[in-house]
Amino acid sequence: MIKIENLVTQKFSVKKSKFLNLVMAGLLGTLAFYVAAYVDMAVTGVPLDITVVLGMLVAGEHESAQIIGHVFHIGNGIGLTLFFGYVFLPISTRVMKRRIWLHGIIFGIIVTVTAVWFGMLPALGAGIAGLNIAPEVPAMTMFRHVVFGVVIGLVVKSKQVIFYAN
Numbered sequence: 712m713i714k715i716e717n718l719v720t721q722k723f724s725v726k727k728s729k730f731l732n733l734v735m736a737g738l739l740g741t742l743a744f745y746v747a748a749y750v751d752m753a754v755t756g757v758p759l760d761i762t763v764v765l766g767m768l769v770a771g772e773h774e775s776a777q778i779i780g781h782v783f784h785i786g787n788g789i790g791l792t793l794f795f796g797y798v799f800l801p802i803s804t805r806v807m808k809r810r811i812w813l814h815g816i817i818f819g820i821i822v823t824v825t826a827v828w829f830g831m832l833p834a835l836g837a838g839i840a841g842l843n844i845a846p847e848v849p850a851m852t853m854f855r856h857v858v859f860g861v862v863i864g865l866v867v868k869s870k871q872v873i874f875y876a877n
Contacts, residue, residue, distance in 0.1 A: 729796065732796075733789075733795075733797075734789050736792050736796070736862070736863045737789035737791065737793065737863065738788070739866050740788055741784065741787075741788030741859065743858050743861075747854055747855045747858040748851075751854055751855065752851075755845070757844070757848065759851055759852075762780035762781045762783075762784050763776065764835065765779075766779040766780025767780070791818075795818050795863055796867060799818050800814055800867070803817065810864070811864045811865075811868040812860075815859075815862070815864025815867070816864065819860025819861070820853070820856070820857065822856050823852055823853050827841075827856070828840040828841070828849065828852070832844075832848070832852075
């Protein structure tokens with residue numbers, strides 16, 4: 712009986728650990744996204760600050776709009792990373808046997824093209840890939856999300872948790 716209880720406890724502990732590691736990866740990936748965003752805004756001069764836009768969508772012209780935008784965006788990054796760890800990675804590792812950070816890059820590219828270029832930016836009136844804002848926007852958004860993907864892949868790998876085996 713004790714062995715069964717230990718087995719159940721270990722299985723719960725692994726699932727909890729996997730969840731917490733993915734949350735940490737999402738947080739770190741989103742922070743890396745912010746660094747990439749500040750770099751590409753400095754290089755291009757295009758003020759594409761997604762957190763301000765998200766905050767204004769939620770709160771309007773309120774002084775808390777930027778804070779709300781950051782909370783929303785960090786939550787989105789964590790949510791995407793959970794999707795990466797529980798859905799995308801188990802499927803992608805069956806399709807191709809590569810390093811996890813490469814799976815992260817592919818995930819970042821897919822998110823950029825599907826959700827950002829053909830979803831969010833057109834919905835905000837910026838056109839496909841944000842071309843109505845500036846010609847640099849597609850490269851900026853791709854760069855940010857690839858950085859995000861690399862970081863979540865590296866953090867997932869560094870935790871030595873084989874997420875796709877569960």
